[in-house]
Amino acid sequence: MTIDRRHFLKRLGLTASTAMMSLDSLTALADRQQSSSAQSAAHDGMTLRTQNRTGERVSLLGFGMMRLPAENQELVNKMVDYALDHGVNYFDTAPIYSGGRNEAATGAALSRHPRGKYFITTKMSNYGKNTWPLGESKKIYEKSFRDLRVKYIDNYLMHGVGQGGMDEFRGRFLDNGLLDFLLKEREAGRIRHLGFSYHGDVRVFDWLIDHNKDYHWDLVQIQMNFLDWRHASLSKGGWKQDADAEYLYGKLEKAGIQVVVMEPLRGGSLAQIPKEYSKQLQALRPDASAAEWAFRWVGSHPNILTTLSGMNKMEHLVENVKTHSPLVACTDAENELLERIADGMAGIPTVPCTTCAYCMPCPHGVDIPGNFSFYNKAVNDHLLPLPETSDSTYAERKERFIKAYRKAIPAEHRAYRCTNCEVCLSKCPQQIRIPNQMARLMELIRSKG
Numbered sequence: 001m002t003i004d005r006r007h008f009l010k011r012l013g014l015t016a017s018t019a020m021m022s023l024d025s026l027t028a029l030a031d032r033q034q035s036s037s038a039q040s041a042a043h044d045g046m047t048l049r050t051q052n053r054t055g056e057r058v059s060l061l062g063f064g065m066m067r068l069p070a071e072n073q074e075l076v077n078k079m080v081d082y083a084l085d086h087g088v089n090y091f092d093t094a095p096i097y098s099g100g101r102n103e104a105a106t107g108a109a110l111s112r113h114p115r116g117k118y119f120i121t122t123k124m125s126n127y128g129k130n131t132w133p134l135g136e137s138k139k140i141y142e143k144s145f146r147d148l149r150v151k152y153i154d155n156y157l158m159h160g161v162g163q164g165g166m167d168e169f170r171g172r173f174l175d176n177g178l179l180d181f182l183l184k185e186r187e188a189g190r191i192r193h194l195g196f197s198y199h200g201d202v203r204v205f206d207w208l209i210d211h212n213k214d215y216h217w218d219l220v221q222i223q224m225n226f227l228d229w230r231h232a233s234l235s236k237g238g239w240k241q242d243a244d245a246e247y248l249y250g251k252l253e254k255a256g257i258q259v260v261v262m263e264p265l266r267g268g269s270l271a272q273i274p275k276e277y278s279k280q281l282q283a284l285r286p287d288a289s290a291a292e293w294a295f296r297w298v299g300s301h302p303n304i305l306t307t308l309s310g311m312n313k314m315e316h317l318v319e320n321v322k323t324h325s326p327l328v329a330c331t332d333a334e335n336e337l338l339e340r341i342a343d344g345m346a347g348i349p350t351v352p353c354t355t356c357a358y359c360m361p362c363p364h365g366v367d368i369p370g371n372f373s374f375y376n377k378a379v380n381d382h383l384l385p386l387p388e389t390s391d392s393t394y395a396e397r398k399e400r401f402i403k404a405y406r407k408a409i410p411a412e413h414r415a416y417r418c419t420n421c422e423v424c425l426s427k428c429p430q431q432i433r434i435p436n437q438m439a440r441l442m443e444l445i446r447s448k449g
């Protein structure tokens with residue numbers, strides 16, 4: 001039976017008790033109640049977590065839309081349909097993903113389903129200084145609603161706070177009155193939960209959590225995986241050091257703020273760990289992939305609301321759904337093994353690139369994530385002759401490395417095109433010293449073995 005919204009609200013008994021609520025809050029509440037039975041039916045198997053303030057049940061596996069090819073709407077639709085059918089109900093996007101097309105592709109796919117069946121997270125990506133004035137930031141905000149085809153946003157995050165330190169945070173959100181505006185939008189119900197995603201200068205993170213009594217953050221998105229738990233700062237090469245995930249998670253848990261995890265596989269690198277470590281994992285669980293181990297480690301933490309996975313292939317979605325349906329928590333022995341592996345991996349000189357491509361395009365043609373992916377894989381596969389130049393296999397491995405590099409990266413996108421212009425530096429959420437790393441890669445390719 002179909003009923004209109006006014007009668008539906010009346011049947012829920014909302015008219016008197018919620019007279020002070022905005023229409024948007026009521027719309028959201030109605031959507032949720034209308035679809036709650038459908039949700040519980042669909043979610044058999046998928047591990048769910050409860051959102052603190054609203055009590056809503058959120059899938060532990062969240063769909064990071066960032067890596068989906070937004071121009072291929074058919075694939076986006078297909079993957080969104082599969083995710084919803086298998087209990088995934090959390091979808092994360094942002095105005096800057098896919099060159100600005102990701103929200104529209106996400107909105108087109110999700111709007112084919114009842115609004116109460118899914119939770120949408122998007123962000124205020126006002127990175128450019130020209131977007132800092134309140135009016136300009138509001139344009140980004142309003143466009144998100146249009147592109148996503150929604151009347152309310154379930155989770156709205158200030159995007160990438162911490163990059164550029166406290167000065168940039170003040171410019172983007174405080175001095176222009178934008179945070180005050182977002183708080184009012186939450187009161188009005190157009191934003192249902194408000195929070196921020198964090199990368200970079202930990203002083204910004206600390207300031208925001210220390211002011212939680214003023215802002216009442218509903219959720220915070222951080223990078224967390226078994227390597228960054230205790231080795232995030234080590235891996236950044238000592239430049240503007242980031243805080244370990246253990247610190248961030250601990251502080252959020254203490255403050256009663258739920259955590260959304262990004263980069264559980266550290267840009268895919270934890271799905272392809274060095275062989276000596278993957279063998280140790282296989283000895284305990286012969287059929288489990290390295291990715292499954294990494295997801296299980298993250299999901300074993302109780303204050304995680306959802307773990308985002310940036311899936312762009314159906315096979316990854318199918319595997320990740322399986323891992324989370326239901327998620328089997330890591331035992332103490334398994335946690336200890338992963339801790340030992342993390343200690344070992346922290347000594348390997350990979351670049352902590354997550355292949356997010358925020359740094360792109362490079363004005364000089366360098367394929368930054370492509371170069372770093374190649375390098376990391378070479379390190380993990382022991383293709384790179386580091387650092388023992390006296391090793392008898394050094395020259396042979398070096399030649400293989402150079403050949404493989406030339407095959408993998410076209411000449412116009414290679415590291416040597418880097419002019420050290422530093423355009424990419426401030427865009428990298430991992431704070432990688434990109435030109436320095438390109439110079440290191442060039443050295444490896446050029447130097448005589």
Ligand code: SF4
Nearest residue numbers: 362418419421422424
């Ligand atoms: S520093 Fe190098 S990699 Fe970065 S934008 Fe400039 S040329 Fe490209």
Ligand code: SF4
Nearest residue numbers: 353354356357359428
């Ligand atoms: S270098 Fe930084 S911004 Fe560029 S793809 Fe890697 S993590 Fe992303």
